[in-house]
Amino acid sequence: MKCDPNLYRAAPPSLAVKPRLIRHLFLPPLIIALMIGLGYVGFWVSEHYGIRSLSENGQRQLELHARAVESEISKYTYLPSLLELETSVPQLLADPTPEHRQTVNDYLEGLNRRSRSRAIYVMDTTGRVMATSNWRDVDSYLGEDLSFRAYFQSAVRGQPGRFYGIGSTNGEPGYYLAHGLEEHGKIIGVAVVKVRLEAMEERWQRARLEAFVSDENGIIILSSDPARRLKSVVPLSDETKEKLARSLQYYWFPLNELQPLGRETLSEGVEKLTFPANSELSSDEENISYLAQTRPLSDTPWNFTLLTPLQDLRREAINQGMLVAVAFALVAFLLIAWNERRKVIATRLAAREALQEANNQLERRITERTVDLRASNERLKGQIRERRHAEETLRRAQDELVQAGKLAAIGQMSTSIAHELNQPLAALRTLSGNTVRFLERGQLDVASTNLKTINELIDRMGRITASLRSFARRGDDKGQACLGKGVDAALQLLDGRLANATLQLHRNFDDVQVRIDQTRLEQILVNLIGNALDAMQAQPQPELWLEGEVFDGKYRLRVRDNGHGIDAEARKHLFEPFFTTKPGEQGLGLGLTLSASLAAATGGHLGVEHPASGGTTFVLSLPLVSPTSAEPI
DSSP: OOOOGGGGOOOOHHHHHHHHHHHHHHHHHHHHHHHHHHHHHHHHHHHHHHHHHHHHHHHHHHHHHHHHHHHHHHTTTTHHHHGGGOTHHHHHHHSOOHHHHHHHHHHHHHHHHHHTOSEEEEEOTTSBEEEETTTTSTTOOTTOBOTTSHHHHHHHTTSOEEEEEEOTTTOOEEEEEEEEEEETTEEEEEEEEEEOOHHHHHHHHHTTOEEEEEOTTSBEEEESSGGGTTOBSSOOOHHHHHHHHHHTTTTTOOOOBOOOSEEEEEETTEEEEEEOTTSTTOOSSSOEEEEEEEEEOTTSSOEEEEEEEOHHHHHHHHHHHHHHHHHHHHHHHHHHHHHHHHHHHHHHHHHHHHHHHHHHHHHHHHHHHHHHHHHHHHHHHHHHHHHHHHHHHHHHHHHHHHHHHHHHHHHHHHHHHHHHHHHHHHHHHHHHHHHHHHHHHTOHHHHHHHHHHHHHHHHHHHHHHHHHHHHHSOOOSSOOEEHHHHHHHHHHHTHHHHHHHTOEEEEEOBOOEESSOHHHHHHHHHHHHHHHHHHTTTOSSOEEEEEEEEETTEEEEEEEEOSOOOOHHHHTTTTSTTOOOSOTTSOOSOHHHHHHHHHHHTTOEEEEEOOTTSSOEEEEEEEBSSSOOOOBO
16 A cells, blocks of 8 residues: 655645754743642642541541540549548547558558559648558658649548649659548548559550540640650640649650641641651651641540651652653653654655665675675584594693693602602511510510501501692592692602601681692692602701681682792793703793692682792682681691
8 A cells, every 4th residue: 555645745845944953942841840749739639638538547546545444534533532431531530550551551542553553642731641552662652742733722621622733752653543532511621543554555566556634734644656745735825834743643744736737627626737857756758747637535634646747648649740740751752753754754755765765775685695694603612523523632731731640750750759668667667577576475465566557657658648649639620629628638649758858837727618629739848848848958957837817708828938948030030841940850940830720710819929038938828718717736
């Protein structure tokens, strides 16, 4: 199907410039403005309905927790009136003798323990405490004058005394319930029960509930957040503050006002409060908003306020607003893309024929190039095969050189090993002959001692030959080795030379696990320690230091001697194959070259240092299996 090019013919340039310029200048700001506006509308609608839902759910929570507070308070209201039924209480008020006081003290102590209240005490009509449940305590109320307390003044007039305050004796907050004790229609004293309501705060905290209770003065007396306690929810005048301070109801607390950053009344008893981020009530980076719902508590002048955090709701509303803005942006983008696509159809139709021609030319060039690439690929495959064959040959040659170096080292050690084996063999011949004669004489103890000595000599010869077989075995580039075990094996192989040299050995390295085959590690150490022994032949007091340290994920072992050192000319060729400074046939010149090659094959390195104090230091650096090293040995 062919399209009519006239339908998509572009307008003349003189007529197309202005509309395109206007579209590019004004369309993006318009889309951004609409995105912001719709996003804000989406945020506002989501927040509005979210607050309504939270308010309905919070109203049920408010009623539930408010009734729990009312129940906690009301269960102690009957206690003060019970004291009228106890005959010892009127007797004490009529005749305050020590016997009557002790009787009432014991009764109040037991009643307080059973009711789980904080304290119960009885006062006379002057406000003096005559008996109390805490008479045993150091801060007992006994004998105190509490006539200034509002609950006493109400109860002595025959009215129920309800009062929340902080004790003037020990500074402990509590809720006081007072009742006037009557006899023949006349008030003879006042009974008071002090209750601690902090258990409700602990329950709120465990339930992660944010709530508080404010009294008739607008002071927060109970709060799930200790920072809000004893703060005012309403502004207090200086005269009111002074009056409350004189009453000692709140002890000497300053009664600062709890001032939110913002307060918005949503309905009766429902507010939206915002507290600052840097206040003592919040440690978050942003300001915290709450939905505050308040309800008066029955039988008290107190109010219960439930705070519901709005952070999650606000984040959800922001997400909803962003979703609306993104949806609008996506629709606008799709519309613009559709319009632009419609405009470029004409250009694509015009370019299709040129593209087809270019395609045909490209296919011809690709065909020609493919033939050249195949020929080049075949040549590269041949070169790769040759290179792999050369690498395999080089690896085999290197292994043969390693084995040759080990055999050469074994040849050099053969004299010492023969000497080490000849001594046990001579001892075995002597001991075996003596043992036969001792057995003939019946000297079994001496024969048994000779046989044990023969066993020890055989074990020694076995260790020598086992070390030699382990050293001669072929190694592998992969594996892990124990550094301490490798040093011990190398020293055992060189035991004959070490015994003749009267060497002083210093060991200061960690028994770590390094990434190298155990046999190859032992070969490197035999080469390095053997070279050190050769360099110290002329020293009257030869010393050898084996020192280690961890550096950059690898372990460095320094093999340092106090020999004659290496001259400047020989240092240039130290790691070249078949170069040696040893006289005659003592060396092949392969030990250091093979040792450096073995260390490099595992990602390590073998270097040399020339201390100013003399001697030579070879530094063997090998990768660690684990960054944690063992204890120094």
